[in-house]
Amino acid sequence: MTGAQASLVVATGAVERRAVIASPRRKDHAMCLFVILLFFGPRAGIVLWWLFEPLRWDTTFSSFWLPFLGFLLAPWTTLMYVLVAPGGVNGLDWLWLGLAIVVDLASYSSGGVYGRQRRSVQTG
Numbered sequence: 001m002t003g004a005q006a007s008l009v010v011a012t013g014a015v016e017r018r019a020v021i022a023s024p025r026r027k028d029h030a031m032c033l034f035v036i037l038l039f040f041g042p043r044a045g046i047v048l049w050w051l052f053e054p055l056r057w058d059t060t061f062s063s064f065w066l067p068f069l070g071f072l073l074a075p076w077t078t079l080m081y082v083l084v085a086p087g088g089v090n091g092l093d094w095l096w097l098g099l100a101i102v103v104d105l106a107s108y109s110s111g112g113v114y115g116r117q118r119r120s121v122q123t124g
Contacts, residue, residue, distance in 0.1 A: 042075035049082070060085045076100040076107070 037045045046067075050057050060082050061067045070078030080100035084093040 037079075042079055043071060045079055046071050046075055049079075056086060057082060074101070074104045076103045 033045055033049060036048055050067075057067060067078060067082075070081070077097065077100040080096050081089075084096055089097065
């Protein structure tokens with residue numbers, strides 16, 4: 001782009017329009033995280049989110065061990081906590097955290113129900 005073109009772009013306000021067009025990229029990352037969660041589960045979402053936004057994880061957790069335990073034992077709760085905690089946990093954030101805890105507990109209990117059904121079909 002030449003100097004004349006650059007001054008024309010600035011004079012017409014095209015730079016401002018380009019900035020507005022580039023801003024929805026942040027929403028694209030959230031949609032990518034959602035798709036990863038749907039296809040690969042919460043642990044893949046944790047790993048990829050940690051790789052792409054390590055500063056958010058550093059501000060949420062002061063050590064490595066708490067998110068690691070969350071990765072192993074309560075992945076949905078860990079994801080939700082990272083989502084709501086950097087701004088402080090207030091109001092409806094507690095509802096979202098409670099919902100994540102319920103989903104984690106349901107994922108553990110559903111494995112037992114499926115195992116009992118499978119055993120009854122094999123023996124019957």
